[in-house]
Amino acid sequence: MINNKKVVVVLPAYNAERTLELTYSEIPFNLVDEVILVDDLSKDNTVEVARKIGIRQIIEHDVNKGYGGNQKSCYNKALELKADIIVMLHPDYQYTPKLIPSMVYLIAQDIYPVVIGSRILGRGAIKGGMPKYKYFFNRILTLTQNLLMNQKLSEYHSGYRAFSAEVLRSINYQANSDDFVFDNQMLAQIFYAGFEIAEVTCPTKYFPEASSINFKRSMTYGLGVMNTAWLYRLQKTGLVRAEIFKKPT
Numbered sequence: 130m131i132n133n134k135k136v137v138v139v140l141p142a143y144n145a146e147r148t149l150e151l152t153y154s155e156i157p158f159n160l161v162d163e164v165i166l167v168d169d170l171s172k173d174n175t176v177e178v179a180r181k182i183g184i185r186q187i188i189e190h191d192v193n194k195g196y197g198g199n200q201k202s203c204y205n206k207a208l209e210l211k212a213d214i215i216v217m218l219h220p221d222y223q224y225t226p227k228l229i230p231s232m233v234y235l236i237a238q239d240i241y242p243v244v245i246g247s248r249i250l251g252r253g254a255i256k257g258g259m260p261k262y263k264y265f266f267n268r269i270l271t272l273t274q275n276l277l278m279n280q281k282l283s284e285y286h287s288g289y290r291a292f293s294a295e296v297l298r299s300i301n302y303q304a305n306s307d308d309f310v311f312d313n314q315m316l317a318q319i320f321y322a323g324f325e326i327a328e329v330t331c332p333t334k335y336f337p338e339a340s341s342i343n344f345k346r347s348m349t350y351g352l353g354v355m356n357t358a359w360l361y362r363l364q365k366t367g368l369v370r371a372e373i374f375k376k377p378t
Contacts, residue, residue, distance in 0.1 A: 131160050131237040134213035138229070139203035140166040140184075140220040141196065146173040148222040153182050155226040156218075160233060163210055166220070167202045169193050175220075186210070197311025204297050213237075216291045223334055224289040231329050232291040242296050242324045245282070246289030246331030258335035263347065270354050274313075277358040278320060283328055285316055285354070296324055301377040309342060310353030314373055317361040321374050 130136065138161050142149065149166075156164065165186040166179045170193040179187050188202055200217065207215045214236050216229055224246055232244040248254040249271070254264055271284050290312075300318035305311045319326060342350065363369040 130162060131214075131233055134237050135162045135211060136160055136214045136216065136229075136233050136237075137163045137165060137207045137210060137212035138216045138218055138226075139200075139207055140164065140218060141169070141199040141203055142166050142171065142175050142179070142220045143169045143193075143196075143199070144171045144173045145175045145220040146171070146178045149175060149178050149220045150182050152218065152220045152222045152226060153184070157226070157229055160230055161216075163207075163212070165203055165206050165210075167199050167206070169195070169199045195307035196309050197305055197314075198307035200311055201303060201305075201307075204302060208294060208297060211294075213294050214291060215294065215297060217288070219288050224287075224331060228289070228329060228331055229291075232289075235327055235329075236291055236293050241327035242293040243319055243326040244291045245284075245287050245326060245328050247283045247287055247328040248331055248333045249283040250328060250330040254333060257333035259333065260335070262344070266347065266351060270351060273355065274358045277362045278317065280320060282316075282326065285313055287331065288312060289331055290315075296322070298377070299324075301373060301375050303377065304373045304375070306353065308353070309346070309350045310357060313354045313357045317357050318373060321361060321364065 138156055163186060164184050166184050167188045168176050169190050176189055214233050218226055228246055235241045235244050267284055267286055274285050275281055299322050302315055305314040360371050364371050364374050
């Protein structure tokens with residue numbers, strides 16, 4: 130715990146057997162109380178590795194629900210365990226768990242309710258091997274999103290995030306896509322609900338075992354991102370009443 134707040138790390142996993150143990154070994158258990166792994170019907174031995182290294186909270190999907198669907202199971206379980214702070218960490222070792230203390234301290238001290246590990250602050254993305262086309266589209270999408278949503282994030286596309294439980298209880302994340310655009314929909318919901326988001330510089334690693342979507346999926350994701358940003362703007366002006374911005378029941 131930190132400041133008497135329970136910290137839970139969630140690992141949305143798919144075919145992570147090669148990197149899971151390394152990721153888990155760097156989690157700071159002097160601060161983290163529980164780890165939840167949700168396996169999205171992996172084709173490898175992710176679940177067996179999770180059991181071997183001692184993860185107690187393991188959820189196995191009997192169908193592949195997608196990246197967003199996996200996160201829904203992660204957050205539902207974390208709230209069920211009465212987490213106060215929830216950290217979403219990819220088990221592919223693309224993001225270092227060593228940043229968890231910095232992220233959770235900002236939330237535990239009630240400075241910010243949400244913290245993102247940004248690959249764009251500093252030179253983490255290019256230095257870590259992010260493909261140049263992904264970097265280019267990251268910058269274009271982020272600029273457009275900031276303009277449409279009247280915000281000022283360095284990026285909207287990092288998968289390294291920490292939330293207070295209050296934030297998760299306040300947004301209707303169950304209404305979001307089960308695909309990769311889930312992450313962007315969450316940020317739009319968080320801003321719409323009036324919460325602020327902090328960013329910390331985060332190094333990243335691109336290597337064969339790290340999960341990454343291909344060019345075609347990236348284009349689908351980009352279109353979903355733009356749709357989300359426009360939906361947010363129209364919602365703010367009162368022209369639409371989108372399901373994702375309704376309060377959870």
